[in-house]
Amino acid sequence: MTRVFVALGGNLGDAQATLRQALDALGSLPRTRLVAHSRIYRTPPWGLREQPPFFNAAAELDTGLGPHELLDALLQIERAAGRVRDGERWGPRTLDLDLLHMDGAMLSDQRLTLPHPRIAQRAFVLLPLAELAPDLEVPGQGRVVDLLAAADATGCEALP
Structure with missing residues (x-):
């Protein structure tokens, strides 16, 4: 089993409910166990x-899936939640x-770069990730x- 960290986000529909459903789906993946998850942040x-x-x-998982297998599973969870990838970056989803x-x-290949190359730039990723693994060493970052x-975590707030 390999320890994995996944970021979750959304802003369309009932995004909080969608995140909770996605956490359940992550825990239901084959050869995968949901170890912990952070609070939800606005x-x-x-x-x-x-x-x-x-x-x-953010979610912390133990998985027997390989990186590309896990990526495919994450994309399937997104599609099941109504995500349409239309090429627009950073838009609503x-x-x-x-x-x-x-x-x-x-x-680093055409489909996946690990660790995620922009972790350090994103407070919306770092805040929930720090709840789970504050001492995690992200290689190269x-x-x-x-x-x-x-x-800059201005405007970010943990929800109860």
């Missing part, structure tokens, strides 16, 4: 500003699942807690 939009706020969380880090995996200390 965060300002990133990139394209003229859209509703996002809701974000029902669900976005990003594979952030997989213990022992460093790769640093410890999650240090990355969070340098990030």
Whole structure:
């Protein structure tokens, strides 16, 4: 089993309910166990500003799936939640699942880069990830807690 961290986000429909359903779906993947998940955060939009706020969380998994197998499973969960990938980056979406880090995996190909190359730039990823693994060393980027200390978390708030 390999330890994995996944970011969850969305801002269309009942995004909080969608995130909870996605967490259930992650825990139901074959050869995978949901170890823990963060609280849900309300965060300002990133990139394209003229859209509703996002809701974000992070999940910690143990999995026997390989990186591309897991990526395919994440994409299937997104599709089941109504996600349509139309090529627009940073726009509104029902669900976005990003594979952030997989213990022992460093790769970069046309489909997947591990660890996720933009973890350090995104408070909406770092806040929930820091709840689960503050001392996680992201290869080439640093410890999650240090990355969070340098990030702008203005407007991000944990929900009860």
